[in-house]
Amino acid sequence: MADFPEAVVNRLNEFKEEVVNRVDAMSRNDRLQAEAAEFMRTSMRCQYPYNFSWMSRPIIQYPQDMVAMQELIWRVRPDLVIETGIAHGGSLIFSASMLALLDMADAIESGTTLDPGKSNRKALGIDIDIRVHNRAAIEAHPMASRIQMIEGSSIAPEVVEQVRDIAAGYQRVLVCLDSHHTHAHVLAELEAYAPLTSVGSYCVVFDTVVEDLPADMFPDRPWGPDDNPKTAVREYLKTHQEFEIDKSIQHKLVITSVTDGFLRRAV
Ligand SMILES: C[S@@+](CC[C@H](N)C(=O)[O-])C[C@H]1O[C@@H](n2cnc3c(N)ncnc32)[C@H](O)[C@@H]1O
Numbered sequence: 001m002a003d004f005p006e007a008v009v010n011r012l013n014e015f016k017e018e019v020v021n022r023v024d025a026m027s028r029n030d031r032l033q034a035e036a037a038e039f040m041r042t043s044m045r046c047q048y049p050y051n052f053s054w055m056s057r058p059i060i061q062y063p064q065d066m067v068a069m070q071e072l073i074w075r076v077r078p079d080l081v082i083e084t085g086i087a088h089g090g091s092l093i094f095s096a097s098m099l100a101l102l103d104m105a106d107a108i109e110s111g112t113t114l115d116p117g118k119s120n121r122k123a124l125g126i127d128i129d130i131r132v133h134n135r136a137a138i139e140a141h142p143m144a145s146r147i148q149m150i151e152g153s154s155i156a157p158e159v160v161e162q163v164r165d166i167a168a169g170y171q172r173v174l175v176c177l178d179s180h181h182t183h184a185h186v187l188a189e190l191e192a193y194a195p196l197t198s199v200g201s202y203c204v205v206f207d208t209v210v211e212d213l214p215a216d217m218f219p220d221r222p223w224g225p226d227d228n229p230k231t232a233v234r235e236y237l238k239t240h241q242e243f244e245i246d247k248s249i250q251h252k253l254v255i256t257s258v259t260d261g262f263l264r265r266a267v
Contacts, residue, residue, distance in 0.1 A: 054093050081175075135149070174198075183232045205263065
């Protein structure tokens with residue numbers, strides 16, 4: 001980061017403090033919280049998170065969570081992002097594009113030349129069913145050189161072993177869990193992949209919000225209140241004090257599918 005004059009540093013710090021204070025006030029604003037909860041219920045029924053794309057690939061996320069992931073990736077500067085749940089590839093392309101920006105920033109900061117096709121950074125996606133058309137579109141994407149995909153269940157021992165072997169070659173790892181949202185599955189994913197999270201990095205568990213939504217919200221899915229990613233997180237954290245829930249992220253987002261799911265590895 002550039003060497004700024006003291007007055008500039010002070011102003012930048014003041015702005016950061018303003019944000020912290022505003023977010024804190026928002027987290028205690030009952031009306032805002034109630035209206036956001038109502039929006040989550042109504043928008044989820046409309047399948048709102050299916051409306052978006054990232055660099056042309058459909059991404060099944062709330063845009064707020066994409067902004068949060070951008071902030072996290074820029075802060076952590078991972079060299080490996082592990083993601084369960086590829087679907088159309090949007091979130092994997094998103095992570096790969098953030099890694100490309102990190103490569104670009106590194107090159108600018110170190111005064112070296114960037115080779116756009118070469119990177120030590122990788123976005124590793126795992127999905128039980130990578131549809132032919134999705135694989136073709138991901139493999140043809142300009143971000144493809146930073147992507148590796150594994151097809152198989154994220155909790156199958158041979159898949160977990162493969163991911164662990166790949167992760168062993170990286171220093172700073174960020175994990176995102178967004179596949180099958182039952183308690184048992186997410187708990188097994190946490191056991192398998194959360195330990196790969198580097199100290200200071202995050203394991204992000206998507207769709208924890210299912211716990212806060214009405215029981216009839218996902219009639220064709222096996223998950224719902226009492227059986228979902230948030231219940232798995234609660235169970236996992238009972239025996240894993242190395243992780244803490246970073247509530248500051250959900251407090252600033254207000255609209256998010258990740259309530260109590262931004263897990264920061266403290267030690
Ligand atoms: C919610 S979508 C992923 C969305 C994606 N992360 C995005 O943001 O665009 C869930 C994906 O999990 C996959 N999935 C379901 N069960 C799985 C399992 N046991 N192991 C790995 N992936 C699984 C599905 O095939 C589906 O593509």
